Amino acid sequence: MSDIKDIIKQTLLLGRLDDECIRVFADKAQRIKTNKGQVLFIHEDEAESFFIVVKGWVKLFRETLDGTQAVVDILTTGHVFGETSIFEDGLYPYSAEVAEKGEIVSIPISLLKSEIEQNPKLSMAMLTSMARYRKQQDQELEHRTIQNASQRIGCFLLRLADQGASGPVVIHLPYDKTLVASRLGMQPETFSRALGKLKQATGIYVKGATIEMDSLDQLVNYSCAACSSEFPCKDIAANTCSKDSGSTDSGTAKKCLNA
């Protein structure tokens, strides 16, 4: 069982703080086992905590009165959520539900709020993490506008893949096709059919949640034509703390002790 501190160090938001500061968060943190379907909080609830995913998947979404829902994001290990409530009058800007059982860490939002006002390093980290999120959302919006269902699937697959690879590639869908569909803003049926079309158009091989292909080229041709970014678009694994993190090369917050 990894230490809470190690978990915190995996996040983009808190990972680069000094050990001392991390301990402050770790001390108030709480580990929670999660089960599929469990609702963690509801859109516009008063926010008491923010969370880190340790294991499993968490779905963020909003829904209308009649139950129609729009998936905001689907997160896993190292991702942080609920933290932006401090800029939303203390209310959660979406609902959160466990999509696949696992574990999360909960930390009082009040702590984040007070720390962020005192610790410039933290507010810079929050900026970096919001900037990354923003970039991701901008791209998502663009894709919804410009790409059709099959292209969005192709793009999604490319973002799962190692974009450096030049030979054959195997990709595993990280969660239910139904969930992928909602993540991409389409119906499960549409997903199924669109994947079929993608298969035909690019010659990828699909077996359950596993997808194989001779190279990424076909996919790139098919999907990236309808995108404003050039191919190796190495998608920002939103919110986790990885080697290159697109921070302001300020030198301010550079040490990241991650796995």
Next chain:
Amino acid sequence: MSDIKDIIKQTLLLGRLDDECIRVFADKAQRIKTNKGQVLFIHEDEAESFFIVVKGWVKLFRETLDGTQAVVDILTTGHVFGETSIFEDGLYPYSAEVAEKGEIVSIPISLLKSEIEQNPKLSMAMLTSMARYRKQQDQELEHRTIQNASQRIGCFLLRLADQGASGPVVIHLPYDKTLVASRLGMQPETFSRALGKLKQATGIYVKGATIEMDSLDQLVNYSCAACSSEFPCKDIAANTCSKDSGSTDSGTAKKCLNA
């Protein structure tokens, strides 16, 4: 002719800084007249400046190689753009073009970058402004997922209106219908037809760019049903510095000297 300092004070990003700090920005700022169609910068250009709209309208967008474009946002007086390039490896994350002639102020991005690392008040302001933008984008994505064309138009109108009004209301479209259409992610033809449908469904009266109705109720009924937010959703006039600004009630950055 208003002073550059006054213009800066209208922005959410820089409006709350102390006079001294504002002067630092004002000193390096440059006023530029803009004409319709003028391209201010291109997606992924090296960012040298960020901008404030003084007058007129500026369209932010991205486009694919074949010219298909996705409008990111359309900005006017007091709005800031290009500033997030500091978190994007120094590249602009979208293209910017003048949609209606006016004036902008340009400020070296390097100045923002250095100031933001030194001035916690500024980094908090940047956080606030990014949070607000994020909220807006989240909502946009939700609307694209859940609302149909007519509902999106209705919602757009509601956000233009004084949501407190209880009696008759008159709304003016701020720019071309074609531009509104693109802002809402639809074709001009679709916009025209969808507006017709909206007219029928809600009894609003449309004459050119002017829209009148007995009360907002009809519109609220029609559009807000397909939205996760409750009605008086007083949309954050993104990026401008208004009375209530959804900042962390930190007390840190509270004085706003706006018009």
Next chain:
DNA sequence: CGAGGGTTTGAAGTGCATCAAATAGTGTGG
């Protein structure tokens, strides 16, 4: 083995896009 959820397939409908053309509106020069 059977239940239940995930996934696929079929058939039909809806909404938006597209192409083409008419109409309204705006600004210009005569």
Next chain:
DNA sequence: CCACACTATTTGATGCACTTCAAACCCTCG
């Protein structure tokens, strides 16, 4: 002040993409 040129907007006709509803299939797990 009018006619022309040009642009914005509307309207019509048609097609495609995605959704919806219904049912079958498949797979996993108790």
